[in-house]
Amino acid sequence: MLRNLLIIFLLMFSTIHPLTVSAKEQTQEEKDQLKMALYKKTEALTQIPWYYLAAIDQYEEQVTKEPASELISITIPEQKWYGMGNPAYSTDPDWIGLFEGLGKDGNGDHKAERNQDEDILYSFAHYITTFGQTKQDIKIALWKYYQRELTVLTIMNTAKVYKKFGTIALNESDFPLPLSANFSYRSTWGDARGFGGRRIHEGTDIFANYGVPVKSTTYGVVEIKGWNRFGGWRIGIRDIYNRYHYFAHLNGFQEGIKVGDVVKPGDVIGSVGATGYGPPGTSGKFPPHLHYGMYQDNGHSEWSFDPYPYLKRWEQRARRK
Numbered sequence: 001m002l003r004n005l006l007i008i009f010l011l012m013f014s015t016i017h018p019l020t021v022s023a024k025e026q027t028q029e030e031k032d033q034l035k036m037a038l039y040k041k042t043e044a045l046t047q048i049p050w051y052y053l054a055a056i057d058q059y060e061e062q063v064t065k066e067p068a069s070e071l072i073s074i075t076i077p078e079q080k081w082y083g084m085g086n087p088a089y090s091t092d093p094d095w096i097g098l099f100e101g102l103g104k105d106g107n108g109d110h111k112a113e114r115n116q117d118e119d120i121l122y123s124f125a126h127y128i129t130t131f132g133q134t135k136q137d138i139k140i141a142l143w144k145y146y147q148r149e150l151t152v153l154t155i156m157n158t159a160k161v162y163k164k165f166g167t168i169a170l171n172e173s174d175f176p177l178p179l180s181a182n183f184s185y186r187s188t189w190g191d192a193r194g195f196g197g198r199r200i201h202e203g204t205d206i207f208a209n210y211g212v213p214v215k216s217t218t219y220g221v222v223e224i225k226g227w228n229r230f231g232g233w234r235i236g237i238r239d240i241y242n243r244y245h246y247f248a249h250l251n252g253f254q255e256g257i258k259v260g261d262v263v264k265p266g267d268v269i270g271s272v273g274a275t276g277y278g279p280p281g282t283s284g285k286f287p288p289h290l291h292y293g294m295y296q297d298n299g300h301s302e303w304s305f306d307p308y309p310y311l312k313r314w315e316q317r318a319r320r321k
């Protein structure tokens with residue numbers, strides 16, 4: 001029964017989406033190159049730096065279920081594109097302008113098409129320019145568009161990462177501890193835990209000795225650093241996939257690291273300790289370990305998921321290096 005349903009589902013899927021095959025045949029590298037060319041072209045037309053456009057696109061790739069286009073994921077809702085109360089849904093840019101829609105013609109064919117990559121990017125960039133071109137202007141434009149603080153923060157962070165490395169092809173990862181260290185971990189996500197009332201264990205505990213270096217696993221930006229009653233000395237890093245990585249019970253932080261810093265996989269951020277479960281400075285209430293948590297944001301809410309499979313994959317990849 002279940003298998004039949006699965007077959008029916010697969011058949012439906014393959015007949016509804018025959019057009020996606022061509023895009024899927026492109027390698028990630030080819031896609032990245034095409035996207036970069038589009039971002040840069042839009043920057044030349046609007047003076048909005050490519051890395052902001054790339055960051056908005058990356059954000060939407062993570063949260064948009066049905067993108068309007070295959071390559072560029074930014075999907076401007078119909079009402080925003082055509083304008084409120086526009087009955088005709090005409091692709092005539094003048095008509096759209098009359099209804100204060102965001103849709104513009106970016107490729108010079110005199111049509112503002114909601115599923116056309118150049119039109120999408122040009123329309124969004126043009127919308128931003130109505131606020132200005134500075135970092136602050138862009139932030140305000142994003143706030144007005146998305147009406148959500150975490151979304152704006154995520155996009156600004158990702159833009160910072162892209163700007164620093166000058167590319168969107170940032171696919172490396174690392175295991176949070178050096179492979180030369182003695183460590184052990186198992187899947188404990190969702191287990192009950194004692195301190196702080198009824199909470200489930202939102203992460204994986206990697207047991208290791210005091211002082212073993214703790215590294216960033218991804219590209220991202222330091223979002224939080226300091227003391228937390230449960231986590232002790234902890235650092236939170238927001239990566240470029242709308243995910244938040246939480247490193248807790250640290251012995252101390254890497255010298256000079258601060259909120260807003262861009263990190264890459266392998267950058268040392270602190271060391272293993274046993275801090276937490278009390279007021280600032282409390283340590284030694286449990287064996288030293290790194291508590292590693294991962295949280296996914298889908299554009300509406302953020303939730304904890306099991307980091308164990310990721311840790312395993314990062315460890316395997318690190319061993320092959």
Ligand SMILES: [Zn+2]
Pocket residue numbers: 201203204205290291292
């Ligand atoms: Zn833990």
